[in-house]
Amino acid sequence: MPSPGGKVPEGRMRGKGKIMEKKDLKQEVTDKYSLRGRVFHRIREDILNGKYEDHEELKEVAIGEELGVSRTPVREALRQLELEGLVQIIPNKGAYVVGISASDVRDIYMIRSRLEGLCARWACENITKEQLEELEEIVYLADFHEKKGHFDQLAELDNRFHTILYESCNSKMLEHLLKDYHQYVWLIRQKTLTGSRGKDSNNEHRSIMEAIRDKDPDRAEEIANRHMHSAYDNMVKNGLLEMFN
Structure with missing residues (x-):
C-alpha cells in the first residue's frame, strides 16, 4: 500500500529491483546458452552434412561472420564438438574436422x-x-x-x-x-x-x-x-x- 504522499516505500523498491535483477540475469544466462546451442548445432549439422572436408580447418572468424555471432560462442561450440569427437583442437594451430569413420x-x-x-x-x-x-x-x-x-x-x-x-x-x-x-x-x-x-x-x-x-x-x-x-x-x-x- 502506498505511503502517505503516494510514494512507494524504499524497501519495496529495493525488493522489486532485486526481483528484476534476478529476471534479467536469468534471461541473460538463457540467451547465452541458447546462442551457444544454436551455433553448436549449426556447425555440427554442417560437418555431418559434408559441408567441410575431413581435416579441414574450422576458422572461428569466418564461421562467426557467416552466422552473425562473435568468436566466443563459436569457440565454445568447437570445444563441445571436440568432446563429441567431430573436431580436433590443436593448440596454437586451430580446430580441424575429424568427421566419422x-x-x-x-x-x-x-x-x-x-x-x-x-x-x-x-x-x-x-x-x-x-x-x-x-x-x-x-x-x-x-x-x-x-x-x-x-x-x-x-x-x-x-x-x-x-x-x-x-x-x-x-x-x-x-x-x-x-x-x-x-x-x-x-x-x-x-x-x-x-x-x-x-x-x-x-x-x-x-x-x-x-x-x-x-x-x-x-x-x-x-x-x-x-x-x-x-x-x-x-x-x-x-x-x-x-x-x-
Whole structure:
C-alpha cells in the first residue's frame, strides 16, 4: 500500500529491483546458452552434412561472420564438438574436422538398433492417437513417393517417421539420444533409400507401426531392431561406407 504522499516505500523498491535483477540475469544466462546451442548445432549439422572436408580447418572468424555471432560462442561450440569427437583442437594451430569413420557408422547403427527397439517397445504404451495417425500417413505417402521414384521426398518422410517414433516413446532422454545418432548418418541415409531399399525400408516402417498399433511390445522391439541391421547391411552391400574412410 502506498505511503502517505503516494510514494512507494524504499524497501519495496529495493525488493522489486532485486526481483528484476534476478529476471534479467536469468534471461541473460538463457540467451547465452541458447546462442551457444544454436551455433553448436549449426556447425555440427554442417560437418555431418559434408559441408567441410575431413581435416579441414574450422576458422572461428569466418564461421562467426557467416552466422552473425562473435568468436566466443563459436569457440565454445568447437570445444563441445571436440568432446563429441567431430573436431580436433590443436593448440596454437586451430580446430580441424575429424568427421566419422566407417567403424563409427557401424557402431552408431548397432547402438541405434538397441535404442530404436527400446523406443518402439515404449511407444506401444505411450504413443498418442495423433502420433499413430501421423505414422500411418507417413507410411502411406512414402509408398506413393517410392513408386514415383521421388527419393528426396522419401528421405524426408523417413526422417519424419523416426522423429515421430522417438517422440512417441515419452522419454526425453531416449528421444535425445536417438535424434543425435539419427543426425550423425543423415548424409549417408539419403543415399541408401534409392532402388529397392526405399521400398524395403518403408515396409519395415509399416511393420513397426502395425506392431505399435497392436500394442505388441515384443514384436515392435524386434522389428525396429532388425530395421537398423537391415539399413546397415544395405550400406555395406552397396559400398556406401567407403565415403567414411
